[in-house]
Amino acid sequence: MTRQPLRLAILDATRILEDAGVPSPRTDAELLAAHVVGVERGRLGLIPLVDPDVIEKYRGLVARRAERIPLQHITGVAAMGAIDLAVGPGVFVPRPETELLLAWAIAVLETTPTRPPVVLDLCTGSGALALAIAHARPDAVVHAVELDTAALAWARRNADTRAAAGDTPIVLHHGDVTDRTLAPELEGGVDLIVSNPPYIPLGAQLDPEVADHDPSTALFGGADGLSVITPMVANIARWLRIGGALAIEHDDTNGTQVAGLLRERRVFGEVAEHNDLAGKPRFVVARRVATATEAARGH
Numbered sequence: 352m353t354r355q356p357l358r359l360a361i362l363d364a365t366r367i368l369e370d371a372g373v374p375s376p377r378t379d380a381e382l383l384a385a386h387v388v389g390v391e392r393g394r395l396g397l398i399p400l401v402d403p404d405v406i407e408k409y410r411g412l413v414a415r416r417a418e419r420i421p422l423q424h425i426t427g428v429a430a431m432g433a434i435d436l437a438v439g440p441g442v443f444v445p446r447p448e449t450e451l452l453l454a455w456a457i458a459v460l461e462t463t464p465t466r467p468p469v470v471l472d473l474c475t476g477s478g479a480l481a482l483a484i485a486h487a488r489p490d491a492v493v494h495a496v497e498l499d500t501a502a503l504a505w506a507r508r509n510a511d512t513r514a515a516a517g518d519t520p521i522v523l524h525h526g527d528v529t530d531r532t533l534a535p536e537l538e539g540g541v542d543l544i545v546s547n548p549p550y551i552p553l554g555a556q557l558d559p560e561v562a563d564h565d566p567s568t569a570l571f572g573g574a575d576g577l578s579v580i581t582p583m584v585a586n587i588a589r590w591l592r593i594g595g596a597l598a599i600e601h602d603d604t605n606g607t608q609v610a611g612l613l614r615e616r617r618v619f620g621e622v623a624e625h626n627d628l629a630g631k632p633r634f635v636v637a638r639r640v641a642t643a644t645e646a647a648r649g650h
């Protein structure tokens with residue numbers, strides 16, 4: 352049994368993935384190799400030779416990636432902040448685009464005076480934002496809402512894994528974030544709301560990894576990308592404590608519209624638009640402010 356050079360297998364894989372149109376062939380070839388060998392990507396250089404059965408397994412995974420199956424469905428893992436989430440068919444793969452929203456949310460909690468701070472993640476999918484926040488802030492009470500039962504099952508699985516690892520358990524709700532009767536117990540009591548809802552306008556051109564593998568309920572927000580965001584904003588006003596903060600991720604074509612939806616309601620102030628790691632308009636933040644009537648009542 353002759354051991355074989357891993358470096359050559361990675362070069363072959365890069366070429367195969369490039370020919371298949373995978374956007375980041377070298378990165379994916381290395382990440383799949385790291386997955387098969389069981390090391391961090393940066394440590395691949397320490398493994399010059401591997402057994403033939405490892406090469407065979409690696410080629411199998413590369414062939415699946417060449418079919419444009421998402422890398423994270425093959426490895427079974429996606430990252431958000433400091434945690435890993437289990438992902439696969441039936442749930443949206445968390446994206447790096449959401450990392451700056453997460454960082455903003457964790458920074459907001461640093462200045463939130465309420466103890467314990469109450470956080471709500473709307474459209475939680477795998478539980479990515481809720482669980483990353485619960486990991487960063489063990490003192491927070493974190494709620495998360497998801498409509499789709501398949502996605503909710505992934506969120507439950509990830510929540511159980513994180514709780515077993517010692518994170519504070521989160522509270523999962525099965526429901527529709529546009530439902531005006533959802534979670535009445537949270538009304539006026541939430542310090543921070545985060546949401547990465549479905550927001551792609553119908554008809555947008557998508558890579559096969561997205562179009563064929565992310566659930567369509569996770570992707571599309573009607574013709575304008577705002578069909579979930581618009582009614583969700585009314586609920587956010589209901590749940591947020593006065594002074595509480597919110598962040599909503601959106602399509603890169605919709606920053607002005609989402610900011611406008613918030614600015615047109617008297618209950619929101621400090622509306623600001625933020626870009627993602629790629630410099631594209633990606634999320635809007637705001638605070639729940641007291642209306643004149645609420646201020647007169649001493650809120």
Ligand SMILES: C[S@@+](CC[C@H](N)C(=O)[O-])C[C@H]1O[C@@H](n2cnc3c(N)ncnc32)[C@H](O)[C@@H]1O
Pocket residue numbers: 443444445446449473474475476477478479480496497498499502526527528529546547548549550568569570579
């Ligand atoms: C873009 S994915 C984001 C998932 C997760 N927040 C993340 O960043 O990885 C949107 C999620 O919202 C869920 N969803 C869609 N419409 C919803 C609704 N009306 N109420 C609650 N969840 C909804 C989808 O099932 C999907 O899991």
